[in-house]
Amino acid sequence: MDEDLPFLTGLDAKLAAIVAPVLADMGFELVRVAILGRESPTVQIMADRADGTLIRIEDCEQISHAVGAVLDVEDPLPGMWTLEVSSAGIDRPLTRAKDWNRFAGHLAKAEVNIPINGRKRFAGILLGAEDGVGRLRLDDGTEAALPLSDLRKARLVLTDELIAASAHMMRASDAAEAEPSPGAEAPESTPKPGPAPVHKTH
DSSP: OOTTSOOOOHHHHHHHHHHHHHHHHHTEEEEEEEEEOSSSOEEEEEEEETTSSOOOHHHHHHHHHHHHHHHHHHOOSOSOOEEEEEEOOSSOBOOSHHHHHHTTTSEEEEEEEEEETTEEEEEEEEEEEETTEEEEEETTSOEEEEEGGGEEEEEEOOOHHHHHHHHHHHHHHHHHHHOOOTTOOOOOOOOOSOOOOEEEEO
16 A cells, blocks of 8 residues: 555546646645546545645646646546645545654544444544554553554544644745745744635536
8 A cells, every 4th residue: 555645446546546646747745536426526636745835726726727637638537527626724634644644643533434343433643554554542542553445534633733733834835935035034824724626627
């Protein structure tokens, strides 16, 4: 299991195989791909910058144009469909092993398809992931080992610590773009959950 890619099956996996290389060439990573609806489905693409800084609305627009063009050529979906590109946001989904490792120490909630010790829902501190298994330290001090391939969903919980960490990533992104002179401080800012999705209809 590639820790850089989300665990997907079926048409979602087919789309990921098309989209992920396009994003990689642009300096981004695929966080999630999902197909919502049936009649006129929405292809939802969630992306990150490869350097770990927060994605911006301009990035979403670039991704939308590039991915839309490739999907038009590959034509994996019949009929009309809409492309939606967005950032993962602060309280982001945890779709890859690297997400569990990157955000180790933060609070998260997860739900599995098959019960583990009689339960499907878990909440605790991320301890990382290895060999296809994500680990959480629960409130009672015990650890839960959750197979990533069986996750129904997993997401970070919005906390002051997570907001502070995201603010640091936002300042790093600003600094990378602005290249301030030595000694200049980046302005304090609290990032929003992420830029609004960019839509493109086909």
